[in-house]
Amino acid sequence: MKLTLKVWRQNNKNDEGRFVDYAAKDVSPDMSFLEMLDVVNIDLVKKGETPIVFDHDCREGICGSCGMMINGRAHGPGRGIATCQLHMRSFNDGDEITIEPWRAKAFPVLKDLMVDRTSFERIMRAGGYTSAKTGGIPDGNTILIPKPVADEAFDAAACIGCGACVAACPNSSAMLFVGAKVSQLALLPQGQAERETRVTRMVAQMDEEKFGSCSNTYACEAECPKGISVTHIARLNREFVSAQF
Amino acid sequence: MNPFFRFINSSVGKKVLMSLTGIFLAIFLIEHLAGNLLLLKNDNGEAFNGFAKFMGGNPVVRILEVGLLSLVLLHIFNGTRLWLGNRSARDKGYGAYRLDENTTLQSRMMKISAALVFVFLTVHMKKFWVPARFQGEHDIASLVYYTFQQPFYVIFYLAAFFILGYHLRHGFQSAFQTMGFRTKRYQSLIEFVAVLFWLVLPLGFAVIPLYIYFFGGSPVAVVQ
Amino acid sequence: MTMNSNIPEGPIEKKWSNHKFNMKLVNPANRRKYKIIVVGTGLAGSSVAATLGELGYNVHAFCYHESPRRAHSIAAQGGINAPKNYSNDGDSVYRLFYDTIKGGDYRARESNVFRLAEVSGSIIDQCVAQGVPFARDYAGYLDNRSFGGAQVARTFYARGQTGQQLLLGAYAALNRQIDVGTVKFYDRREMLDVVIIDGKARGIVARNLISGKIESYAADAVVLATGGYGNVFFLSTNAKASNATAVWRAHKKGALFGNPCFTQIHPTCIPVSGEHQSKLTLMSESLRNDGRVWVPKKKGDTRSAKDIPENERDYYLERLYPSFGNLVPRDVASRRAKEMCDNGYGVGASKMAVYLDFADAIKRLGSDEVFQKYGNLLDMYKQITGEDPYKVPMRIYPAVHYTMGGLWVDYNLMSTIPGLFVLGEANFSDHGANRLGASALMQGLADGYFIAPYTISNYLASNKFAAVKEDNKEFTEAENGVTATINKLLSIDGTKTVDEFHREFGKAMWDYVGMARNKAGLQKALKILPEIREKFWKEVKITGNAHDINTELEKAQRVADFMELGELMAIDALHREESCGGHFREEYQTEEGEAKRNDKKFAYVAAWEYTGKPGKPKMNKEDLDFEEVHPSQRSYK
Incomplete structure (x- = not known):
């Protein structure tokens, strides 16, 4: 096949x-x-x-490094895949393909298609964990977690942090990313102790990074390589409200 | 900062404010429709005027009315604030952006439908509310009958109800998502109730101008 | 070079607890005065940085990604072993120890492996506490499965994304320490040299991948947790950026390299589709539980699979290994597939693949159940190849997957450079000549959470540290060396790209130092590999400059190091005149074609010393004593 690529080039x-x-x-x-x-x-x-600079690493859809806007779609056409899992058979001979970096104030472009996603890191550092110390932990089976709860927590935990949710969102909102982590830990007994401070701090950090607000268009869910559901955003909202009052 | 203001100024808090004001306004529509339906009673507008008089005279209702107006203003102000904030969250736009492949039209049109509803509200209040409150007009029913003899207003109102319905189609269920109730368990319930707001209510409102235009109400009543 | 493995005295089950008691401690109030550098923040690096930070040390963690969550630990699918015996099927620490030694074909150090088995139970508890969503049963208890032919169900898993969930757990623990300020995190920095002062590792030189600046960082101890070197083959299941530069440069500074030729080949990968192929994708070997492997009986058969009648198919694994059939261990399955293709029975356009057929399974179980069990894998296959495995058999081929070799470390996980600790896949220690399934995650986290924090404390408490600053002459010299290499690379301005060289080198490695090796081939490799390297240093073309994001320059440095390491692998493979685990020498096989060890001559770790020139290493031996598990021949007939 022969293709014409319209690629975003930016030195720094x-x-x-x-x-x-x-x-x-x-x-x-x-x-x-x-x-x-x-x-x-x-x-x-x-x-x-x-050469055109772009982030990539595992090339099997799990590390979350790659990500670009391809013909106006985060990770290109298709559902439930990262850019590395997109194959050229999804295109036709002679196609023109527009390739751009993720666009958000919180994701400044570093070079060409590579953006700085450290805003995600700062959100995660603001409480995206349980304060479990190494060692001195009771046996794993002392905490019983019913399978449906474990499964739902897993669905949220599957997030690969690629940023497609932000890129696809008309408001550059990071609610699906933050919601996935808050929801995972809110569902599990291990996350209960820090439940309120976690959601409060993570949302505050998200706002400080200048991500937009969620307007429930659900574009994020549609483009998420792991198909993370917006019900986790609903849980984030609930957690946040109940933590404030 | 005061915890309440911190909440209300957070990205989630702003949305919750949007949802709460929106839902109250939507509930007000039920009351409004109930009153309006009195116009269908063939009594030369007596029942409706009585209702309007009660609404205009009762001090409690008057206070509620101020509250309602504030909610409208808050909904608009907060919506504008969100819109501006969200716009600045993407400082540089895409060359190609196919949001349409991932989202519903109503969710993308919220800002436009909101603006149109605002235009409608201005006309609507100028037409009926200002005369009733500030110009001493007591026979609002006749005013309504007169207005909906004119095809322009009938079409204008029908269009407005359509847009309002469209606004609510996204807005109503979205509010429950924002307040965190849209879980798998309640999702279908919310969507069912939402139909009442985005479909049944606007249809109910639409019946009135159509009925008046086609079957007449009390054509004798003429304003001024 | 003196090598002392520092194995503690006492019976094997007491060694670690005795050692823990005998080790020196650092007073909690003094810990923040010690600065520790951790390079690499995958499973081992994140967990050790988090734990050291929690203990109160002043930790500086370096990562070439923008986030620790991008490390390739994230791609591990199957699970993590722990002898909890939750399944009540007779598992124990001793059994896991035994299986690991045997699985490693008796080329691992018993004391290390026992300790690994001993601490592995705590890893599960730790991860549960962090909120890792392990699979649970309906009663809420942790679920286990049997993995990689193990006879007990001891593998804990989180769907097919166990590595991801464990890494995110360690990442969260690290984030917590960054949040409270005990760990400082440096993103997009690539370590290019280790700095040695007065015989001790005292810091690193790294390149800031955004600004291109060469930066020095001083410390009291340095930890390398930089992963394996499978990308020496260009095509492997490793992530594109996975590289050996950190360990190789440490090796050049005096750290011995243990058993470099021990590489693991995974049998069920998606085959190469063309010249453009950039990496290989692994599919869980659980596919072999229900899929049947076959090739046409006729050489060079060009018919499509559905046109080949049953009696013209050779289900060669079932034919050769009647009792294990399609479930023979990784190395055997891989080697047989290669043999079939080399002999002209390969399938697909490239003829470098064998069929893995689910037709019988679908007939027997129905496509619904096949979907339930393997749906995500079959979807992945379809996504990549465009073929529907429910209709046509999958094509598979083995691919490089893991490297058991790595920097030599003693019982304390310290290399031959004092103060330089090596953790996870980057060290050589626990898997011998072959790693068992679900053991890589276990080792990374055992090293990081439960072993290195103790042994590093002991090292710090037992030594005196003169004050060292980043402007010491050793740092300046190292910086100059790094800068010189970079400038050299940029100045060549040849005609071939880094990727083209890497591909050429990797192909030679695969052909002669790959799955099956022989003397003639290895000798040939030792001729070809240095030639490619020489050509590389004359003809490589790198555009851009050093003061900017320059991905070609990053790759070039990694490939330059691979080209030296690859040669060492060939030297090691040539010297090891036996077959064991992942190292198969065609001259040394049993009559049935299985690996034949030579325990008399080769029951040792070959720890190679850099002598100033690539290709001229000096071998040091660490003899392996098997006091507990006595070597025996594996058989899967």
């Missing part, structure tokens, strides 16, 4: 940035989207240009 945080067109030739339908970019990059380097 302060650069204006612009779309640049590239031709991708000899694209095989079996390639992953990132492998297609690898091939384009090899050409660029050979021509003496700097």
Whole structure:
């Protein structure tokens, strides 16, 4: 296949940035989207240009590194996948593909398609944990957790922190990301002791990072590679309200 | 900062405020519709005017009315605040953005439907509420009958009810999500009740102009 | 070089508790005066940084991602072992110890393995307390499954994402310490050298991957938890950025490298689809529980699978191993698949794959039950290949997956450089020549939560530390060295990209130092590999500069180190004239084609010393004594 790529190129945080067109030739339908970019990059380097920079690592949809807006969709067309799991057979010969970084004030562009997601880190540090000390812990089976509860907590815990929820949201809201962690720990007995301070602090940090508010469009759930449900946002809201009063 | 203000200024708190004001306003619509339906009674507007007189005269209702107006203003003010905040959360937009592939039209249209409802409210209050409260008009029923003889107003009101319904279609269930009640267990219940608000209520309102236009109410009554 | 494994005295089950008692302690009030650097924040790194921070040390953690959650520990699917005996099927610490020694084909240190088995139960408790959502049964108790052919159900799991959940647990523990200020976290920094002052590891030099700045950090001890080196093969199941640079540069500074040739090949990976392939994806080996492996009986058969009648199919694992059938261990299954393809029976466009067929399972169980058990794996296969495994058999091929070798460490997990501790996959210690399923997560967390925090304290309490600052001449020298390498790489301006070199090198590694090795091939490798390396240093092309985000430069440094390490792997593989675990030398096999160990000659750890030039290492031996478990031949007939 032959494709035309419109790729966002930006040298650094302060650069204006612009779309640049590239031709991708000899694209095989079996390639992953990132492998297609690898091939384009090899050409660029050979021509003496700097390659397109993008975050990626495990390339099997679990590390959450990769993420780009492809034709206006977070992680491209398809549901329940990260960019690395998108394959070129989802496109047709001759297609034009627009590739952009995640856009949010809280995710400043570092270079090309690579954004700074440390805002997520700061949210997690503001209470996204249980204060369990190493050692001196009673046997795992002393806490009984019914299977449905464990399963629901797992559904929330499956978040890979890629930021697609923020990227897809018209308000650049991080509620699904924060909701997933708050919900996981609110569901489990281990999270009870710090339940109120956790949600209060995490929401405060989220606001400080300048993520937008949730307007319940549910675009986040639609684009989440792990299909995390917006019911976890509802639980976050409930937890937050009850923690305040 | 005072804990209440800290709450109300947090991203979640702002949304909760939006939900609470929205739900109160939606509930007010039930009362409003109940009153309006008196217009369908073929009694030259007596029942409706009596109702309007009670609403205008009772001190408790008057206080509630001030509260209601404040809720409207708060809903608008808070909505604007959210809109501006959300807009600034994405300082640079996308070259291509296919939000439409992931979301419903009503959820994307909230700001526009809100603006249109606001325009409608201004016209509506100018038309009926201002004369009743500030210009000493007692025969509101006749005013209504007269207004809905005019095709322009009939169409204008029908459009307004459609948009209001559209606003509520997202807004009502969304409010419960924001307040944290939209769990798997209650989801279908919320969606069922929501139908009352986004479909039944607007239809109920729409019946009145249509009825008056096609079957007449009391055409003799003329204002001024 | 003196190597002392520092194994404590006493019976095996008392060694660790005796040692814990005998180790020196640091007074709680003094701990914050000690600065510890942790490089790498995967399972082992996050857990050790969190625990040291909690103890009160002044911890500085370094990570080349923006978040510890990106580490490749996250991709582990199957589970984590612990001998809790919740299943009441006769498990015990001793049994896990025994299985691990035997599974490692008698090339691991008994005392380390016993300690690993001993502390592994606490890992589960720790993770539960952190809120890791392990699978539970309907009564609310932790669920276990049997994994990788183990005869007891001792594997704890969180769906197929156990690694993710455990890493997120350790990440949360680390976040807590960052939050309270005991750990300072440095994101997007890649360690490029370890700094040794007065014979002790006293700091690191790292590159800031955003600004390109070369930065020095001094400390009293340095911990490397930087993972394995499977990417030496270019194609592996490792993440793209996983690399050996930290351990290799430590090796060049004096840390011995233990058993570099011990690599594990996983049998059920999705085969290469073309030249563009950037990495391989593993599918859980549980697929072999119900899937049947076969190839056509006719060489070079080009018919599609459905056109090959039953009697023209060779279910070779069932034929060769009537009692274990498709469930033979990883190394055996992998090797047989390679053999079939090498002999011309391979399937698919590349002919480098064998079929894994679920048709019988679907007939027997129905597609609903197959979906229940394997749905996510079959979906993943479909996502990647575009083929529907419910209709056509899957194609699988083995891929490099884990490296048992790594920096040599003593019982305290300290390398031959005093003050340089090595944890997790980066060290060589616990898995011998072959790692059992669900043991990698166990080892990473055991090292991080329950072993290194004690032994590091002991090291700090037993030594005196002269004040060291980042402007000491040793730091400046290291910085200059790092800068020189970077400038050298950038100045070459050749014609081939880093990836092209890496691919070429990896292919040579796979062909000659891969799944099955022989003398001639290894000798050939020792000729080819240095040639590729030389060409690399003459012809590589890297664009951009050093003062910016430069992913090509990052890769180039990693590949340069892989090219030296790869040669060491070949040297080690050539010298080890026996077959054991993941190391299969074709000359040394039983009549049935199984690995044949030579315990008389090779029951030792080969710990290689860098002598100033790649390709000229000096071997040091650590003899392995098997007092508890007596070596025997594995058989799966």
